[in-house]
Amino acid sequence: MKWLFRIVAYTVFVALVIVIVTIISSGIGYLLKPGFFTQFPKSGMSEGGIFPSLVGSLLLIILVFLITIPVGLLGTIFISEFAPRRFSILLQSLVATMNSIPSIVYGLFGLSFFCVKLGFGTSLISASLTLSTMAIPFFMNSAVEFTRAVPRELREGVIALGANKIQSTLMVLKASKSGLLTAVILTLGRAFSETAPILVTGAVFYATKLPSRITDPVMTLPTSIYAIVMNLGEKAQWMAKGMASLMVLIMIAIYSVVQILRRNKDE
Amino acid sequence: MKGSLTIFFIFVVSVAAMIVAAALFGIVFFLSLESVTAIREVGLKLFSPDWYPVWSEPDFGIRTMLLNTLLLTFWTSLWVWFIGIICAFYLHRFAKGKEKEFMLRILEYVSSIPSVVLGFFGVVVVGSMLLKFGAWTAQNFLNASIMLAVLTLPFMISLAYQSFEKVPREVIEGCVSLGAKDSHLMYVELRHALPGIVNAMMVVFNRIFGETMIVLMVAGGANILPRSFFDPVRPLTAALGSEIGEVEVGSLHYSSLFFIGFLLLIGSLLLNLLTNYFVRKTERWIKG
Numbered sequence: 390m391k392w393l394f395r396i397v398a399y400t401v402f403v404a405l406v407i408v409i410v411t412i413i414s415s416g417i418g419y420l421l422k423p424g425f426f427t428q429f430p431k432s433g434m435s436e437g438g439i440f441p442s443l444v445g446s447l448l449l450i451i452l453v454f455l456i457t458i459p460v461g462l463l464g465t466i467f468i469s470e471f472a473p474r475r476f477s478i479l480l481q482s483l484v485a486t487m488n489s490i491p492s493i494v495y496g497l498f499g500l501s502f503f504c505v506k507l508g509f510g511t512s513l514i515s516a517s518l519t520l521s522t523m524a525i526p527f528f529m530n531s532a533v534e535f536t537r538a539v540p541r542e543l544r545e546g547v548i549a550l551g552a553n554k555i556q557s558t559l560m561v562l563k564a565s566k567s568g569l570l571t572a573v574i575l576t577l578g579r580a581f582s583e584t585a586p587i588l589v590t591g592a593v594f595y596a597t598k599l600p601s602r603i604t605d606p607v608m609t610l611p612t613s614i615y616a617i618v619m620n621l622g623e624k625a626q627w628m629a630k631g632m633a634s635l636m637v638l639i640m641i642a643i644y645s646v647v648q649i650l651r652r653n654k655d656e
Numbered sequence: 657m658k659g660s661l662t663i664f665f666i667f668v669v670s671v672a673a674m675i676v677a678a679a680l681f682g683i684v685f686f687l688s689l690e691s692v693t694a695i696r697e698v699g700l701k702l703f704s705p706d707w708y709p710v711w712s713e714p715d716f717g718i719r720t721m722l723l724n725t726l727l728l729t730f731w732t733s734l735w736v737w738f739i740g741i742i743c744a745f746y747l748h749r750f751a752k753g754k755e756k757e758f759m760l761r762i763l764e765y766v767s768s769i770p771s772v773v774l775g776f777f778g779v780v781v782v783g784s785m786l787l788k789f790g791a792w793t794a795q796n797f798l799n800a801s802i803m804l805a806v807l808t809l810p811f812m813i814s815l816a817y818q819s820f821e822k823v824p825r826e827v828i829e830g831c832v833s834l835g836a837k838d839s840h841l842m843y844v845e846l847r848h849a850l851p852g853i854v855n856a857m858m859v860v861f862n863r864i865f866g867e868t869m870i871v872l873m874v875a876g877g878a879n880i881l882p883r884s885f886f887d888p889v890r891p892l893t894a895a896l897g898s899e900i901g902e903v904e905v906g907s908l909h910y911s912s913l914f915f916i917g918f919l920l921l922i923g924s925l926l927l928n929l930l931t932n933y934f935v936r937k938t939e940r941w942i943k944g
Contacts, residue, residue, distance in 0.1 A: 390838045391750055398746040401739060401809065402759055405766045408806055412769070412777055463672030471666055472673070480673060486928050487680050489859070490921060491866020493896055494683065497917040501686040505905055522679050529676065554662050582770030585868040589900055611772040611869075618779050618873060626780070633773045640768035648764070 409637065416634030419627055429597065435624035439632055441596055445513075445607035446581065448600065449591075452517035453524055453580045458573060460521075461528035468529065469536040470558050481533060487526035495523040496589035504590055514603040516591025520580045528576040535568025536561055567654045571647050578643040582636065584611035594620065610636055687921055690914035697908060702915060707879050707895065709909040716912040718892065720879050722919075725865065725891040727882065728875070732801045732808075733861045739805075740812030740860070741853065745842055747813065748820035760814070767810035775873030778803040783874065791886040793876060798885040800875040804867060808860045815859065819852020820845060850938040858931035862924055872897040892916050 419425060428438030468477050468484075499519025509515040539561050547557045562569065593606040594616035600607050610632050617629040694702065694716065704717030747759060782802055783794030791798070823845050831844050846853070876888020877898065896916050903910045 394742055394746040394750060397739065398743045398751075398759075401743050401813075402762060405762055405806065405809070408774075408777060409762075409766055409769065411781060412773060460672050460675055463669045464676050467669035467673040471669055480677065482932075483677055483680060486925065487676070487683075489862050489928055490683070490924050491862075491868065491893065493866065493868040493893055494687070494917050494921045494924075497690075497896070497900070497914060498683045498686050500900065501690050501914070502682065506686075522683075525676055525679070555665050558665075578768065582768070582772075584770065584772040585897060588897065611770055614772050614776050615869065615873065618776050629776055630780075633776050636770055636773055637768075640770065641765050644764050644768050648761070 412637050413634045416627075416630035416632070417638075419631030420635060422631075425631060430595070430628065435621075435628075439610070439613070439628065439635075441599055442608045442610045442613040442632065444599055445609040446611075448513060448607065449517055449520065449587070449609060450577055450581055452513065452603070453520050454573075454577060456517065456521040457524045457528055457576060457580070461525045461532065461576070462569075464525070465529050465532040465536060466558055466562075468533050470554070470561065484526045484529045484533075488530050492523060492583055493585040493589070495519055496586035498522065499586060499590040509604060511593070511606045512591055512604045513600050513607045514591075516587045516607065519586045519590045520583060523583065523586060524576050524580050527579055528572055531572040531575065532569055535565040535572065538568070539564045567650050571650050574643055574647055574650075578640055582611065582640060584615060588612050588615065684921065687914055687918045691911055691918045693911035694908060694915045698912060702912065709899070709912065714909065716908070718895075718912075718916060718919075720881060721890055721892045721895055721916075723881060724875075724889040725893070728797065728800060728804070728871070728889060728891055729861060729864045732804045732864050733857070736805050736808050736812050736860055736864075737857050740809055740856070741816055741846075743809075743813045744816035744820055745845070747817045748845075749838075749841075760817075763810045763814050766806070767814070769807075771807055771867060771869040772873075774803050774807055775870045778870065778874035786886070793886070793888055795874050795876040795888055796886045797875065797882045797889050800871050800889070801885075803870045803874055804864050807867065807870060808863050811863065812856055812860045815856035816849070816853050819849040819856070822852065823848040848942060851935045851942070854934045854938055855931060858927060858934070862927050865927070866893065866920055866924055868893040868897045892920060896920075 422438075425438045426443060427440050429440055431437035468480050472480060496519060499515055499522065503509050503515040503518045504511060509518075543564060544557055544561065547560045552560070587609055591606055592609055592612035594608070594612065596606070596608050614629045614632050614636075617625045698716045702716055703719050703722075704715065705719045706715040706717045707721060708715045747756060751759060778799050779795065782799050786796065786799055787794050827844065827848055828841065831841050836844070871891045871894045875891060875894055877890045877894060878888040879890050880887065882889050896913055899909070900913050903913060
């Protein structure tokens with residue numbers, strides 16, 4: 390029985406390793422190509438570089454960060470510090486429910502609300518608001534666990550020393566600092582890798598200039614990969630390979646940072 | 657002075673929490689609002705098999721796509737559950753030291769691969785491999801199933817592993833001292849880890865049910881019922897992803913796409929309720 394399980398487990402893990410190694414190795418060579426990061430794509434994306442997609446993704450992440458983290462953090466504080474017990478449980482299950490809604494549904498919501506109702510159209514701001522709608526519950530779901538994990542005695546101790554509610558909240562945030570940082574990083578990673586909502590609300594497949602206002606549409610890394618695979622032929626595929634391996638490398642870097650944070654917390 | 661500051665602070669944080677709650681209701685509201693036109697004008701014909709949204713006499717039947725979604729989700733979930741539990745039990749019971757650490761790290765890295773990259777991998781690598789094995793098209797049911805499994809196996813394994821780790825030591829030691837073999841031990845541990853495992857199974861099911869990019873890229877996009885694993889299929893999310901970008905806002909086509917989104921939303925909310933129900937039920941069994 391042990392050997393049967395071992396064979397199954399090893400097969401699965403070898404397959405997973407092969408997937409990740411193939412993705413990285415098939416594209417990593419293109420990352421060293423001169424101008425890959427700094428040029429616009431040329432002649433049907435078969436030459437040039439990924440500059441606009443890279444900038445688009447970066448802008449999107451920055452906007453998502455600016456929207457998600459303040460709202461998410463304040464919401465987390467409300468759930469873990471201020472809300473009455475039953476209400477807090479209700480809100481937590483609400484957040485967990487939102488977390489399990491498919492991302493394309495958020496895309497539809499963004500299309501209907503941000504693009505059409507509020508009139509932002511297909512734009513950077515619609516895309517980042519839509520992504521934030523999805524990222525905020527994701528952030529709160531993990532952040533609440535970390536603020537909850539702060540021991541009761543610490544809270545009671547601070548209050549016994551005469552701290553008011555704001556000061557005790559600050560103490561809780563300080564005590565769960567590395568956990569919150571983990572949640573922030575994971576949320577940004579999630580926003581970075583999500584494709585379907587951006588595809589619906591804010592992406593163009595080809596742009597000759599960078600977005601100059603937040604109401605301009607953008608090119609992003611994930612949607613460019615999709616566009617190349619679906620619309621363009623073999624000639625452009627090297628660019629998608631390069632972008633795919635870049636994305637996987639970035640995600641691996643993100644998770645490595647998370648692992649380091651987690652280890653530091655354990656010690 | 658201090659008091660009013662505190663009150664202001666409480667006001668701000670509660671508003672932030674309310675925004676989140678409002679977002680959920682906003683999602684439900686807007687999706688149902690936009691799909692009203694389709695429900696009113698197409699009615700029960702929404703569940704007919706043919707989907708020809710841009711013909712002169714358009715058909716908005718989603719039955720075939722719905723069945724494709726269900727087939728793909730159930731089939732993929734079944735083998736992901738099965739293999740995932742075996743791998744998780746191996747990790748929990750037999751893997752030691754460095755081996756275990758390495759495997760857990762691999763799981764974390766694989767779970768971080770964006771789904772669009774997996775879709776790309778499915779088109780370029782798995783597709784051409786399947787062609788060699790006699791498939792008549794590179795993008796098909798099996799390809800989608802494989803890539804969805806790569807996407808969800810890490811979640812299944814690590815969630816199931818975590819719930820195996822939570823089984824109390826006394827239970828395991830009691831079993832071993834009664835002379836239980838590995839297979840009996842696995843049965844006992846499975847019963848005790850059941851709430852967590854049911855949760856993991858539902859998470860995986862929900863993830864496959866709502867996944868868009870992979871099915872959009874590798875499922876093939878043919879609106880037929882598959883007769884073999886090599887037939888192309890088109891689940892609901894693939895139709896949504898490919899058509900919503902090019903549709904006229906406010907048209908009947910637009911509205912019926914929102915109806916599909918509404919179905920997905922309702923499906924995932926129901927799954928969530930079911931999960932809570934089953935987890936609570938299995939937890940009650942353990943408490944006795």
